[in-house]
Amino acid sequence: MKAVQISKTGGPEVLEVKEITLDKPNADEVTIEHKAIGLNYIDTYHRSGLYPLKLPTGIGAEGSGIIRKIGSNIKDFNIGDKVSYSGIPLGSYSTHRNYPTKNLVKVPDSIDLEIAATLMTKGLTTFYLLHKTYPVKSGETILFHAAAGGVGQIFGQWAKTLGCEVIGTVGTDEKINKAKNYRYDHVINYNKENFPQKVLEITNGKGVSVVYDGVGKSTFEDSLKCLATRGMMVSFGNASGPLSPIDVPKLLQPKGLYFIRPSMQQYLSTKAEINEAAKTLFEKIESGKVKIEIYKKYKLENIIQAHKDLESRKILGPAIIIP
Numbered sequence: 001m002k003a004v005q006i007s008k009t010g011g012p013e014v015l016e017v018k019e020i021t022l023d024k025p026n027a028d029e030v031t032i033e034h035k036a037i038g039l040n041y042i043d044t045y046h047r048s049g050l051y052p053l054k055l056p057t058g059i060g061a062e063g064s065g066i067i068r069k070i071g072s073n074i075k076d077f078n079i080g081d082k083v084s085y086s087g088i089p090l091g092s093y094s095t096h097r098n099y100p101t102k103n104l105v106k107v108p109d110s111i112d113l114e115i116a117a118t119l120m121t122k123g124l125t126t127f128y129l130l131h132k133t134y135p136v137k138s139g140e141t142i143l144f145h146a147a148a149g150g151v152g153q154i155f156g157q158w159a160k161t162l163g164c165e166v167i168g169t170v171g172t173d174e175k176i177n178k179a180k181n182y183r184y185d186h187v188i189n190y191n192k193e194n195f196p197q198k199v200l201e202i203t204n205g206k207g208v209s210v211v212y213d214g215v216g217k218s219t220f221e222d223s224l225k226c227l228a229t230r231g232m233m234v235s236f237g238n239a240s241g242p243l244s245p246i247d248v249p250k251l252l253q254p255k256g257l258y259f260i261r262p263s264m265q266q267y268l269s270t271k272a273e274i275n276e277a278a279k280t281l282f283e284k285i286e287s288g289k290v291k292i293e294i295y296k297k298y299k300l301e302n303i304i305q306a307h308k309d310l311e312s313r314k315i316l317g318p319a320i321i322i323p
Helices: 041-048 113-133 150-161 174-181 195-202 220-226 271-287 300-311
Strands: 002-006 016-019 029-038 062-070 082-086 096-100 104-106 141-144 165-170 186-189 208-213 227-235 258-260 296-299 319-322
Touching: 002 300, 016 300, 029 082, 029 113, 041 300, 062 113, 082 113, 104 271, 113 150, 113 271, 113 319, 141 150, 150 165, 150 271, 165 174, 165 195, 174 186, 186 195, 195 220, 208 220, 220 227, 296 300, 300 319
Parallel strands: 141 165, 141 208, 165 186, 208 227, 227 258, 296 319
Antiparallel strands: 002 016, 029 062, 029 096, 029 319, 062 082, 082 104
């Protein structure tokens, strides 16, 4: 069996593929043979040390596969079940692993495991952003940054099913048509256009009710300019770097803005919450209302190149690792 591990933080070169021996699963765990592994930007935060981990450690928070062994306390899963997961403990970059069933969900027969591996982090993130962090209403105009990315692909389609008018931003012209394919009503290249000005034009000067921003440092202050009075700024990522300290009187007070920094663990910490989110997510996929197009597949042995591509913004949509 193989697993990617890091013994120090740093660039992609710290990722090492190692031979491992897997113990039997504990009483509340199952052994999963991975069929596909999710590749997510948050993995680079763990690898670089931005989100500190106790070293040495495995890496990767998302995977899907088949249960091959079950622990003595397991009642709701069986050998042979198709399953998928996202969340701690890390270690999905592996051919096999033991995983507690707390965060595990069964994958419907109608959904391919490669698709499932793209869904748990990006799809469940979309769920909590649209339904929990700021529950959108039909008719609202909303803004999402990085519209051509992995979360962006799912977000645009999902938001349209809820009746929103969706504005997306991208960093290059080649990504504009991709984002439009994901049902964004308006797409702005923020490296060429003044996106706050464009957003105000689209909304007749009113601004949007919410901005969902996974980019971070480079888009933060301009995102606030896009918000309507009492609008909400949802900052959920750091692709361009972590946020600087926020000057509340200057940036939030003039329009009475709300600011929130959510994470998946705050919304999907119980089995009931995870099952609710997964059920809604799988229904969107099964109905065809949200379609997933896998952009690229990497072999586990090519994990260093995968991280290089991830950080250089070469991955235009969901990507997976094949064990």
